Amino acid sequence: EIVLTQSPGTLSVSPGERVTLSCRASQSFSTSSLAWYQQRPGQAPRLLLYDAFSRSAGVPDRFSGSGSGTDFTLTIKRLEPEDFAVYFCHQFDSSPYTFGQGTKLELK
Amino acid sequence: QDQLVQSGAEVKKPGASVKLSCKASGYIFTSYAMNWVRQAPGQRLEWMAWINAGNGNTKYSQKFQGRVTVTRDASASIAYMELSSLTSGDTAVYYCARGYSGINPNSYFDLWGRGTLVTVSS
Numbered sequence: 001e002i003v004l005t006q007s008p009g010t011l012s013v014s015p016g017e018r019v020t021l022s023c024r025a026s027q028s029f030s031t032s033s034l035a036w037y038q039q040r041p042g043q044a045p046r047l048l049l050y051d052a053f054s055r056s057a058g059v060p061d062r063f064s065g066s067g068s069g070t071d072f073t074l075t076i077k078r079l080e081p082e083d084f085a086v087y088f089c090h091q092f093d094s095s096p097y098t099f100g101q102g103t104k105l106e107l108k
Numbered sequence: 109q110d111q112l113v114q115s116g117a118e119v120k121k122p123g124a125s126v127k128l129s130c131k132a133s134g135y136i137f138t139s140y141a142m143n144w145v146r147q148a149p150g151q152r153l154e155w156m157a158w159i160n161a162g163n164g165n166t167k168y169s170q171k172f173q174g175r176v177t178v179t180r181d182a183s184a185s186i187a188y189m190e191l192s193s194l195t196s197g198d199t200a201v202y203y204c205a206r207g208y209s210g211i212n213p214n215s216y217f218d219l220w221g222r223g224t225l226v227t228v229s230s
Contacts, residue, residue: 033214035216035217037217037220043222044112044203044220044221044222044223045153045203045205045217045220046220047216047217047218047219047220050208050216050218051216056218088152088153090153090216090217092213092214092215092216093214094214095167095169095170095213095214096155096169096170096171097143097155097213097214098155099145099152099153099154099155100152101152102152
């Protein structure tokens with residue numbers, strides 16, 4: 001099973017800042033099998049990025065993804081108030097498909 | 109607007125089974141797949157099962173094999189997930205999530221329901 005470890009667990013930031021979230025895998029897998037999701041309190045998760053860096057429809061271009069192999073990142077430039085949420089990475093390369101434990105962005 | 113509406117919260121006793129539903133609207137149900145994912149309190153999301161909504165083919169996480177069954181009613185655009193032999197460890201929010209690829213379980217989830225809370229308690 002591929003274990004995904006996200007860091008940091010919580011990030012205290014201010015609107016307008018740039019943040020980089022990390023997702024590290026226990027073994028290498030295809031870049032095209034990594035997705036990122038956002039979950040706001042009380043809401044369903046929302047797909048942000050797929051294939052590691054492709055933005056889902058309607059996702060602002062302040063969200064970007066990069067990485068390969070075992071190390072992937074999600075970058076949000078110029079945080080907006082609605083970006084304060086929990087972010088998950090997800091690998092669907094090999095079963096069981098697994099998720100990171102999440103990174104929470106909180107208001108500083 | 110594509111949407112997944114899940115059934116309401118359930119309270120079950122240990123040893124019982126629970127069957128959850130997920131009604132899809134706004135898109136062609138049989139063109140996609142449906143996954144079931146759960147999140148226990150304080151735990152990460154956990155993938156459980158996948159079903160091809162077109163032909164009914166299924167794939168299960170080995171962890172839940174034998175205890176989980178996913179089905180669908182294509183005519184009603186509803187996916188179901190039944191979990192048996194419940195224990196307190198099955199207390200979680202259960203999500204249905206649409207698989208972008210209808211035929212390949214190795215796919216991202218492009219639409220999620222809001223989740224159903226299942227509480228297992230004596």
